[in-house]
Amino acid sequence: MTSDDVWPGAVRQAAEELGYRGADVPRTVAGILGALHAKRRDAFHADLAALSHGIAFEVFLDQWWTQAVVDAAPDEHAREAALEFADLAVAYRISAGDGPTLSTAEVEQMIGLHLSAGAQ
Numbered sequence: 001m002t003s004d005d006v007w008p009g010a011v012r013q014a015a016e017e018l019g020y021r022g023a024d025v026p027r028t029v030a031g032i033l034g035a036l037h038a039k040r041r042d043a044f045h046a047d048l049a050a051l052s053h054g055i056a057f058e059v060f061l062d063q064w065w066t067q068a069v070v071d072a073a074p075d076e077h078a079r080e081a082a083l084e085f086a087d088l089a090v091a092y093r094i095s096a097g098d099g100p101t102l103s104t105a106e107v108e109q110m111i112g113l114h115l116s117a118g119a120q
Helices: 004-019 031-036 038-049 055-072 076-096 102-112
Strands: none
Touching: 004 031, 031 038, 031 055, 038 055, 055 076
16 A cells, blocks of 8 residues: 555544644645745755655655645644644554655665754
8 A cells, every 4th residue: 555545544534533624735745835834945845856756755745744734724723733633644644554664864864864954
């Protein structure tokens, strides 16, 4: 099963569990870019340019999608709820997948990139 197959279910499960009704940010490059604050777009493009494919790209999408969901929230309370929702949705996607599970630090070390420096 691919990430694309499990993603809708992971998002639906996280939203239902938390009662989350925030912005619907597509987990695509265009969807993430559209929801990010302008001040983060250069870092997003730099991270994207350094990637190729595979698990590193999945981690990139997870991290920047989470940031985009938070950026799309209208206030501090909504941002906290958005972060909790996004973290849970990503966790459900990872747990439903059949591939290896790596931490962000392991992926960063593998590709020599610090994704966590961009998404905050």
